[in-house]
Amino acid sequence: MNRPVAPATGGGRIRTRLPFPTAARPAVADTQLRANLHRATRTIRGKRARVVDEVPDWEALRDAGSAIKADVQRRLPELLEQFEASATAAGATVHWARDAAEACRIVVELTRATGADEVVKVKSMATQEIELNEALEAAGIAAYETDLAELIVQLGDDTPSHILVPAIHYNRAQIREIFQRRMPDVPADLSDEPSALAEAARAHLRRRFLSARVAVSGANFAIADTGTLVVVESEGNGRMCLTLPETLISVVGVEKLLPTFTDLEVFLQLLPRSSTGERMNPYTSMWTGVTPGDGPQDVHVVLVDNGRSAVLADPVGRPALSCIRCSACLNVCPVYERAGGHAYGSVYPGPIGAILSPQLTGVADNASLPYASTLCGACYDVCPVKINIPEILVHLRQQAPHPLAERATMGVLSWVMRSPRRWAAALRLARAGAGPLGAYRQRRTGARTLRRLPWPASAWTRSRDLPLPAPQTFREWWGKQ
Amino acid sequence: MRIALFITCVNDVAYPATGIAVTRILRRLGHIVDFPTRQTCCGQMHANTGYRAEAMPMVRNYVDVFDGYDAVVVPSGSCTAMIRDQYPRLHPPAASVAARTYELSELLVDVLGVTDVGADFPETVTYHPTCHGLRMLRLGDRPLRLLRQVRGIRLVELADAEECCGFGGTFALKNPDVSTAMLTDKCARVGETGAQVLAAADNSCLAHIGGGLDRHRSGVRAVHYAEILAATGAAS
Numbered sequence: 106m107n108r109p110v111a112p113a114t115g116g117g118r119i120r121t122r123l124p125f126p127t128a129a130r131p132a133v134a135d136t137q138l139r140a141n142l143h144r145a146t147r148t149i150r151g152k153r154a155r156v157v158d159e160v161p162d163w164e165a166l167r168d169a170g171s172a173i174k175a176d177v178q179r180r181l182p183e184l185l186e187q188f189e190a191s192a193t194a195a196g197a198t199v200h201w202a203r204d205a206a207e208a209c210r211i212v213v214e215l216t217r218a219t220g221a222d223e224v225v226k227v228k229s230m231a232t233q234e235i236e237l238n239e240a241l242e243a244a245g246i247a248a249y250e251t252d253l254a255e256l257i258v259q260l261g262d263d264t265p266s267h268i269l270v271p272a273i274h275y276n277r278a279q280i281r282e283i284f285q286r287r288m289p290d291v292p293a294d295l296s297d298e299p300s301a302l303a304e305a306a307r308a309h310l311r312r313r314f315l316s317a318r319v320a321v322s323g324a325n326f327a328i329a330d331t332g333t334l335v336v337v338e339s340e341g342n343g344r345m346c347l348t349l350p351e352t353l354i355s356v357v358g359v360e361k362l363l364p365t366f367t368d369l370e371v372f373l374q375l376l377p378r379s380s381t382g383e384r385m386n387p388y389t390s391m392w393t394g395v396t397p398g399d400g401p402q403d404v405h406v407v408l409v410d411n412g413r414s415a416v417l418a419d420p421v422g423r424p425a426l427s428c429i430r431c432s433a434c435l436n437v438c439p440v441y442e443r444a445g446g447h448a449y450g451s452v453y454p455g456p457i458g459a460i461l462s463p464q465l466t467g468v469a470d471n472a473s474l475p476y477a478s479t480l481c482g483a484c485y486d487v488c489p490v491k492i493n494i495p496e497i498l499v500h501l502r503q504q505a506p507h508p509l510a511e512r513a514t515m516g517v518l519s520w521v522m523r524s525p526r527r528w529a530a531a532l533r534l535a536r537a538g539a540g541p542l543g544a545y546r547q548r549r550t551g552a553r554t555l556r557r558l559p560w561p562a563s564a565w566t567r568s569r570d571l572p573l574p575a576p577q578t579f580r581e582w583w584g585k586q
Numbered sequence: 587m588r589i590a591l592f593i594t595c596v597n598d599v600a601y602p603a604t605g606i607a608v609t610r611i612l613r614r615l616g617h618i619v620d621f622p623t624r625q626t627c628c629g630q631m632h633a634n635t636g637y638r639a640e641a642m643p644m645v646r647n648y649v650d651v652f653d654g655y656d657a658v659v660v661p662s663g664s665c666t667a668m669i670r671d672q673y674p675r676l677h678p679p680a681a682s683v684a685a686r687t688y689e690l691s692e693l694l695v696d697v698l699g700v701t702d703v704g705a706d707f708p709e710t711v712t713y714h715p716t717c718h719g720l721r722m723l724r725l726g727d728r729p730l731r732l733l734r735q736v737r738g739i740r741l742v743e744l745a746d747a748e749e750c751c752g753f754g755g756t757f758a759l760k761n762p763d764v765s766t767a768m769l770t771d772k773c774a775r776v777g778e779t780g781a782q783v784l785a786a787a788d789n790s791c792l793a794h795i796g797g798g799l800d801r802h803r804s805g806v807r808a809v810h811y812a813e814i815l816a817a818t819g820a821a822s
Contacts, residue, residue: 126761133763439750443767477761479754479768480634482721502636515637522595523643525624525651532599554800564759568766569797572600579593579602583609583621 115412115465117205117235121450124473129444150436152382169371171491174427184329191332195394197404208409209240221318227343228252229323231356233452251342260287266446269432320346324357333393353401360426375489380431412465421500427490434484456484460497468504475501543573590655595627601789607816630668658687663719663787691728707817708738712781716788753794769798785811
């Protein structure tokens with residue numbers, strides 16, 4: 106087969122429209138959203154911690170997961186061809202997509218060929234990434250999300266804000282309001298009890314499952330040696346989509362490959378514990394091509410690059426492709442908890458998004474994301490495949506375009522600090538220059554701190570007092586010894 | 587044991603009391619402390635903000651200044667983590683001195699084998715484990731083991747202690763809204779403890795949290811834990 110050359114960068118919903126600090130501002134000011142996120146992330150990270158702590162070989166599992174993914178990245182072209190051969194032999198048709206637009210075009214054409222004007226969808230990050238729903242709609246095909254949280258987001262004309270829990274930014278009262286507004290058949294007295302909301306969604310979706318002729322999914326794993334695709338889920342709605350329609354189209358990022366079926370032993374332990382905080386997820390669906398007379402008889406796999414080859418080419422940034430989309434890093438991230446997922450401007454929010462989105466698009470197109478972290482390291486500690494997110498963030502900051510004033514300041518500081526003589530002189534100057542002011546503030550307020558400074562120092566003094574240099578530097582004290 | 591003190595740039599200019607405290611603790615324990623005056627800064631701010639080339643002269647200067655010492659003590663978890671974690675990657679000849687560079691609690695507990703440094707500090711203290719000490723150096727409970735031996739101290743637990751305070755170096759300036767939101771929550775947790783003193787291993791994080799506590803007139807003092815370990819009088 107004629108293999109296309111992948112473009113350097115990806116398209117779709119992976120670019121920030123506003124710089125992260127600007128995009129985060131409304132979320133930080135939204136106390137309802139902050140409360141929703143705080144409650145939800147705290148609950149999930151507590152569950153995760155409990156089920157991870159009970160696994161005696163958790164660290165060994167993480168090492169294994171990391172090693173298998175590194176192996177996949179080293180020989181990805183070979184494994185992709187092996188997958189294509191295995192899946193084709195089992196009756197599936199494999200398609201290759203360079204980028205988001207090409208992947209969408211393939212899915213639209215395949216759907217059109219069936220004559221269907223609607224598809225049911227299994228929750229999938231890849232299809233959100235390539236903006237497939239929008240492409241289908243433009244082609245006159247309705248796409249119905251069937252994952253409960255994706256359905257809430259879709260009915261709310263919103264975008265997901267979390268990888269695992271796309272509607273994490275809503276509480277149940279807000280969800281009831283969306284259902285009452287957008288589900289024509291919902292009871293007028295619908296309560297906001299989770300079971301009542303789930304029942305309303307169930308009734309709404311059941312009709313879709315029974316009438317749909319085409320389903321679109323992603324895949325958590327694609328097994329090279331057997332050609333098997335795997336979807337891990339909680340609700341069973343995915344299972345409905347994967348078994349009832351005649352045609353099944355799966356959009357799969359090329360990094361989802363695993364060499365062998367037995368590798369699932371590692372990942373089916375790592376994923377549920379890291380993502381939902383469960384020992385085992387309720388539904389794991391696996392299919393290998395077509396089984397005559399059982400399930401979809403027209404099975405397609407669309408393998409998508411969309412910038413992944415560029416990530417693969419960078420040995421420091423490459424481990425971002427190991428991500429299994431568990432969202433453990435989102436749930437422990439103090440920045441995510443305050444800023445929410447939409448601030449990241451990409452379907453991949455949180456710490457993993459801050460390293461993945463800029464690599465898929467090229468850092469210049471997402472230059473604020475590598476800075477959307479305090480480098481506290483909580484994400485690295487919980488990552489089931491041990492992606493060193495802080496290290497990659499720093500690596501990407503290196504490639505980000507730097508503002509002129511910042512570059513000048515950093516240059517001067519480096520020039521001063523690289524020289525012991527200049528540094529000592531700068532310390533004397535800082536102490537002497539700030540001395541009278543410090544003494545004045547000490548008399549006035551009892552502390553050598555400043556409360557209000559003009560821009561850009563106002564970024565600090567808006568919420569914290571700024572300490573002034575001490576009356577005597579440490580080296581001056583030492584010199585007097 | 588001949589121990590060199592790397593004071594760090596922030597401490598030299600704004601927190602000399604922390605360096606004085608480290609010197610006093612080590613001398614009290616019978617060690618010789620040296621302060622090589624050619625030291626400057628570890629380069630972390632530059633390296634972590636995306637200015638590796640600008641950080642490199644500082645990295646090389648650190649190696650030149652400290653390579654001859656048996657041990658280097660640093661009263662900062664973050665600067666120690668920069669040296670131990672990043673230096674060997676940035677500048678391979680730095681690996682040897684990086685391995686002999688210790689955060690204060692590591693030097694006291696692991697190298698010198700002491701937890702009781704003869705301190706006296708009769709106040710209520712809560713301890714915030716700063717991120718790089720916690721997750722890059724894995725300091726664990728070393729600072730708390732030292733604090734528990736202090737005469738008169740009342741240690742109270744900080745809720746959500748392991749959550750970042752929102753400082754993050756240049757993060758505090760680049761993302762002021764998110765940083766402030768994290769700070770507000772951290773200050774609230776500190777306030778709930780009823781402590782008089784918030785202790786930590788990094789004056790940069792303490793400048794952030796302390797700056798927020800002062801702004802809200804909480805009355806809680808932010809103090810580097812070295813200053814508590816150095817205290818011998820009725821109050822520091």
